[in-house]
Amino acid sequence: MKILLIGATGMIGSRIAAEASARGHEVTAATRSGRTGITLDVTAPGRVAEAAAGHDAVVSAVSPPRDGSGPAAPLLAAYRSLLDGLRTADVRRLLVVGGAGSLRTASGQDRVDTPDFPAIYKAESLAQREVLRLLRADADDLDWTYVSPADEIAPGERTGTFQLGRDDLLTAEDGSSFISAEDYAVALVDELEKRDAIRGRITLAY
Numbered sequence: 490m491k492i493l494l495i496g497a498t499g500m501i502g503s504r505i506a507a508e509a510s511a512r513g514h515e516v517t518a519a520t521r522s523g524r525t526g527i528t529l530d531v532t533a534p535g536r537v538a539e540a541a542a543g544h545d546a547v548v549s550a551v552s553p554p555r556d557g558s559g560p561a562a563p564l565l566a567a568y569r570s571l572l573d574g575l576r577t578a579d580v581r582r583l584l585v586v587g588g589a590g591s592l593r594t595a596s597g598q599d600r601v602d603t604p605d606f607p608a609i610y611k612a613e614s615l616a617q618r619e620v621l622r623l624l625r626a627d628a629d630d631l632d633w634t635y636v637s638p639a640d641e642i643a644p645g646e647r648t649g650t651f652q653l654g655r656d657d658l659l660t661a662e663d664g665s666s667f668i669s670a671e672d673y674a675v676a677l678v679d680e681l682e683k684r685d686a687i688r689g690r691i692t693l694a695y
Contacts (some may be wrong), residue, residue, distance in 0.1 A: 505550065
């Protein structure tokens with residue numbers, strides 16, 4: 490499978506690249522700087538279309554600005570541009586590296602709306618929730634999947650063993666919710682290959 494991976498150098502993107510390549514997929518890495526792979530400004534739909542053409546799927550690990558400005562508007566603009574570019578290129582399959590804040594907790598609230606959600610991550614998490622809402626509202630013509638991590642994600646080991654779910658926050662027996670970036674990449678590439686959650690969301694945790 491030919492995959493365009495946008496945001497290929499980040500913590501998660503780099504591990505998705507490694508996992509997909511190890512399984513024999515052909516990965517085109519795209520970054521804003523072009524230091525790895527091709528240079529891609531995701532806010533330019535024409536450039537997205539050009540980069541995506543000829544690929545079987547696009548994986549987006551686009552992150553919002555982290556310069557202290559409001560992240561929601563630029564992240565949504567980037568995803569609207571991305572969707573338009575994919576339509577122009579006639580590439581239907583899209584996997585989005587999403588956030589955990591939109592996952593439903595036992596209280597019925599989204600994780601980002603719970604009192605103990607870390608304030609430092611709140612603005613970005615709210616922005617990521619808006620991306621999921623955008624996909625649900627405006628991307629019925631594309632075969633998208635939004636992949637939420639556990640409440641915590643960090644570099645670790647590739648075990649290949651974890652829980653899978655859809656819209657509810659997953660926890661271990663001790664109440665923790667964690668996944669390694671390596672196993673997140675396993676789950677995302679599994680979904681890319683199996684297509685079990687078209688126009689929906691998956692999540693995973695130990």
